[in-house]
Structure formats: C-alpha cells, structure tokens
Amino acid sequence: MPERVFNFSAGPAVMPLPVLEEAQRDLVALPGVGSSVMELSHRGKTYMDIHADAKARLVSLLNVPDTHEVLFLQGGSRLQFSMIPMNLLKGTDKTADYVLTGSWGKKALEEAVKEGKTNVAWDGKPSNYNNLPSQSDLKLTSDAAYVHITSNETIQGVQFQSEPEVGNVPLVSDLSSDFLSRPVDVSKYGIIYACAQKNAGPAGVTVVIIRKDLMAHASSDLPGYMVYRNHAENDSMWNTPPTFGIYLLGLVCKWLQEEFGSLEKIQAQNEAKAQLLYDAIDQSGGFYTGHAVPEVRSKMNVTFKLGDDQSDKKFLAAANEIGLTQLGGHRSVGGVRASIYNAMPVEGVEKLRDFMLEFKK
Ligand SMILES: Cc1ncc(COP(=O)(O)O)c(C=O)c1O
Known part of the structure; x- marks a missing residue:
C-alpha cells in the first residue's frame, strides 16, 4: 500500500495535503x-x-x-x-x-x-x-x-x-x-x-x-x-x-x-470527477448499478452496487489492496460509496475509474 492512500471516506474525510x-x-x-x-x-x-x-x-x-x-x-x-x-x-x-x-x-x-x-x-x-x-x-x-x-x-x-x-x-x-x-x-x-x-x-x-x-x-x-x-x-x-x-x-x-479562486472553479472540477465514475457505471452494461436516478446524482457521494454482496466484498477488498480505501457503502444501503469531496485529487478518481474498468474485465 502506498504511504498516502486515496481515501474515499464519507467523513471525516480526506483533507487537502497542503493544509495538512x-x-x-x-x-x-x-x-x-x-x-x-x-x-x-x-x-x-x-x-x-x-x-x-x-x-x-x-x-x-x-x-x-x-x-x-x-x-x-x-x-x-x-x-x-x-x-x-x-x-x-x-x-x-x-x-x-x-x-x-x-x-x-x-x-x-x-x-x-x-x-x-x-x-x-x-x-x-x-x-x-x-x-x-x-x-x-x-x-x-x-x-x-x-x-x-x-x-x-x-x-x-x-x-x-x-x-x-x-x-x-x-x-x-x-x-x-x-x-x-x-x-x-x-x-x-x-x-x-x-x-x-x-x-x-x-x-x-x-x-x-x-x-x-x-x-x-x-x-x-x-x-x-x-x-x-x-x-x-x-x-x-x-x-x-x-x-x-x-x-x-x-x-x-x-x-x-x-x-481555485472561486467555488465555480471547484464545482467544475467536482462535476468532471463525478462524471468519470458515473460514465464507468453507465457504460458497464449493468455490471455496476447506481443507486440514484441520473438526474439527481450527487457530485460528492457516488453510490453503486455490483450484482451481489459477495461481489461487493471482492471489489472493496481488491480496491483496498491498491490504496483505494474506505469505499464501503453505508450499512443501511450497502454496496460501494465513493465520496469524492473537494480534497480528493482528480488522480484518485481516475485511479478508481481505471480500477472499476479492470475489475469488470
Ligand atoms: C448530510 C448530513 N447531515 C448530518 C450529518 C451529521 O453530522 P454530525 O455527525 O457532525 O452530527 C451528516 C454526517 O455524516 C451528514 O452527512
């Protein structure tokens, strides 16, 4: 595991590295x-x-x-x-x-x-x-x-x-x-x-x-x-x-x-980050299914499931091994939840997206 992982916790959550x-x-x-x-x-x-x-x-x-x-x-x-x-x-x-x-x-x-x-x-x-x-x-x-x-x-x-x-x-x-x-x-x-x-x-x-x-x-x-x-x-x-x-x-x-200078700028980055994951879900042919209907999907907490609990578990364990951590969905919903707040770098979301494509294969 790398020294500093990509932490997708829903909160307390990742902080900007320069702040730490x-x-x-x-x-x-x-x-x-x-x-x-x-x-x-x-x-x-x-x-x-x-x-x-x-x-x-x-x-x-x-x-x-x-x-x-x-x-x-x-x-x-x-x-x-x-x-x-x-x-x-x-x-x-x-x-x-x-x-x-x-x-x-x-x-x-x-x-x-x-x-x-x-x-x-x-x-x-x-x-x-x-x-x-x-x-x-x-x-x-x-x-x-x-x-x-x-x-x-x-x-x-x-x-x-x-x-x-x-x-x-x-x-x-x-x-x-x-x-x-x-x-x-x-x-x-x-x-x-x-x-x-x-x-x-x-x-x-x-x-x-x-x-x-x-x-x-x-x-x-x-x-x-x-x-x-x-x-x-x-x-x-x-x-x-x-x-x-x-x-x-x-x-x-x-x-x-x-x-970023303004909240408009961070919003643009947040939308682009969320789109990477929603595209991976939508283009998975049903391998991943999102919880929220597309029109109201969150740009902060991307919630989805695989076919069954066993697959969710395998996904989470394999992700954790490569430093994509705290991706488990809330106990009341299950599945996967990727919280991609302001401080989650674009590279973290890209790595998760690439992992989703790889895992599906
Ligand atoms: C939307 C929302 N409201 C309220 C809370 C509760 O916050 P706290 O635990 O700080 O009381 C949370 C915590 O996760 C939350 O996500």
Whole structure:
C-alpha cells in the first residue's frame, strides 16, 4: 500500500495535503508566536486574528450578504437538527415542513418533532430514496416556520440541483456534505449549516449561516448554548470555540482561494470527477448499478452496487489492496460509496475509474 492512500471516506474525510502540511509545519510553534494554535487563549490577538480570517474567507467564498451571520459552533450537524426547531419552531403555533430525501433528513425530522408541529412535505421512501421531488410534489404548509431540506444526502447519494420554491417561508438546508463544493446563493436561505468533516476541515466545528432576523425569537427557556443569538452577539465565542478546528477550516478556505479562486472553479472540477465514475457505471452494461436516478446524482457521494454482496466484498477488498480505501457503502444501503469531496485529487478518481474498468474485465 502506498504511504498516502486515496481515501474515499464519507467523513471525516480526506483533507487537502497542503493544509495538512502547513498545520504539521506550524503544529508545535506558530511562526512568530512560539506556541501551538491549540495552546492559545481564544481571547488573545493571535487566535482572534485566525478566527476573523477564517470567517472572512468563508464570507468571501460564499458571498455571504450582510443580512446573514456566520457562526462557528460545536455538536455537529446533529445538534443543528435540534437547535433549528428550538429557535424557529418551539413556542410558536406554526408548523415546520420537512422534505425527506434520505437518512439525514429523516433524522433531522426525528429531532424537530420533539420541539413543535411538523409536516412531511415529501418522503422519498417508496423508491428507497433514489430520487428527489419536483416542485409540484411538495405538500408545503402556507406560513410554515421554515422548510427543511438536505442539500446532499450523503448515504443515498442524491443532491438537489437547485433550491425548491418556498415563497416567503425561510428555507433551511443541511449542506453538511456539499458545503463549499459549489456556489450557493445564501440570500435565498434562512439557515444553511454544515459539519466541517467532509469539505471544510476536521470534525468538531460546525458552520451555521443564519439570516439575522431569525435569531430574534428563540424560546426563552432554552439552555444558553442552544440560542443562536448568544453565539452571534459574542462572535462565536460565547463559550470556548473549537479553536484548532476553526484554524484548519481557515486553511481549507485559503487552499480553495489560492488553488481555485472561486467555488465555480471547484464545482467544475467536482462535476468532471463525478462524471468519470458515473460514465464507468453507465457504460458497464449493468455490471455496476447506481443507486440514484441520473438526474439527481450527487457530485460528492457516488453510490453503486455490483450484482451481489459477495461481489461487493471482492471489489472493496481488491480496491483496498491498491490504496483505494474506505469505499464501503453505508450499512443501511450497502454496496460501494465513493465520496469524492473537494480534497480528493482528480488522480484518485481516475485511479478508481481505471480500477472499476479492470475489475469488470
Ligand atoms: C448530510 C448530513 N447531515 C448530518 C450529518 C451529521 O453530522 P454530525 O455527525 O457532525 O452530527 C451528516 C454526517 O455524516 C451528514 O452527512
């Protein structure tokens, strides 16, 4: 096995090599500072500059408008499954609409029902979450508290190609597995959120981008950590932030800016990478079958199967031997899942594609 493999993990996932190298170089002592980032007070100037820099880079990459606030939180995306209804639904007589396009949307709903009234606006279960709703399929509530979607379902590999129309109702989207992989018009959203450990850094930091006016009404009996306003008023330092994770997230953003310049550029590379694998599936004469229908296929998580479990196992074992690792599908779906986030090099995807052709032969 080569020293550094091509790691197709769904998350925590591959990080850009220049980011790891810079972090390694400065791990013990930041130049001019003499301490590791991990050892610095979050109230000191060095860390505060790192924090501000990471935030500024995110704002710039995503063109975040002044109407929205960027927060660095903890608790992963799963805490957002609760924080969102706690802040936007609890204590109101409104209903929150959930569009269920896979496992993560379902889990988000499971938390929301504890906080208030919910409505399933669409559920892809009958076709085993291999498709997405058209606009006319959605059973939306008028004057809902918000509509929740999952931009990219990491397990099933289905990805919204554009936002559904929700009128004046705030749109809330879980971007955990396609954050920073393509441009997003933040002004269309009430909240977008993403755990970092796929495209933005290590596990432990979660980015929330929230429209400022939505922070006004949180139910007054919430624990302090759960109130978005507390984090916004304290520049994400209401409690000690995950400083090392935020530092790495800043380095990932710097890498994107220096390597690609814009999210349009990384999107083009991501589309080309995904196409290599989908072509191999489509041209395999049925040897490989994709899970998602072609129109909604994810550019981040390519899910497919061979004929039976034994063949899947053989495929995964042989791939692993040549340094193509962590390709096993999620236990609920099985088969193969190639997660090809921003930091997966084109050569890694080409090597996997070549292996797929070879294995079929
Ligand atoms: C789309 C999506 N949402 C939510 C989560 C949960 O994130 P966390 O484990 O950081 O809470 C994941 C994790 O894989 C995910 O892929």
